[in-house]
Amino acid sequence: QLQLQESGPGLVKPSETLSLTCTVSGGSISSSSYYWGWIRQPPGKGLEWIGSIYYSGSTYYNPSLKSRVTISVDTSKNQFSLKLSSVTAADTAVYYCARLVQYQLLHYYYGMDVWGQGTTVTVSS
């Protein structure tokens, strides 16, 4: 059974770079059927997509975060990572990694079918 696990510092200082890693177990990150994504949720608020990556390294980012976000993949470790630079208190959130699976019906549809448990990141001095 596929599992995702986020890891990284729970506390980051303002203006510094937030770095998280998602480790994929029970399956290969290099499957052609999936993208891998990062989503965050500020305390008491809704879900915000940060970006997605394919095992080949192709990336897509939320335009509102694009200037500060880098997502990378390490297929040898079955991991993908998030870096968010110049963080402020507004970046305090639970950060989730997820698998984007492609469903083939009449067309191709994507859904996030497997999620990590989430990791809380607080931005504070």
Next chain:
Amino acid sequence: DIQMTQSPSSLSASVGDRVTITCRASQSISSYLNWYQQKPGKAPKLLIYAASSLQSGVPSRFSGSGSGTDFTLTISSLQPEDFATYYCQQSYSTPRGVTFGPGTKVDIK
């Protein structure tokens, strides 16, 4: 960018009630619409993809409908474990873009 809205933002219901949540997209997204359930302190769970397809393992009391800009999630008979927040998400531009609705919280009347 495609924007998503949901209504209501919250609702109170009793066990056994039929519950309907609405999601609207700012432009036509055909059937590229997913629904998620999130319980406090937990990751979201995919319920419905492609507007009306039930994700494996999800109870049949959950159903989705709609196309274009207007979509509905229906819980035919609310169960105690269904009290949660529900989010719609457009996948029309996925993987290039993903947008979630603001959520609808379902709590106990």
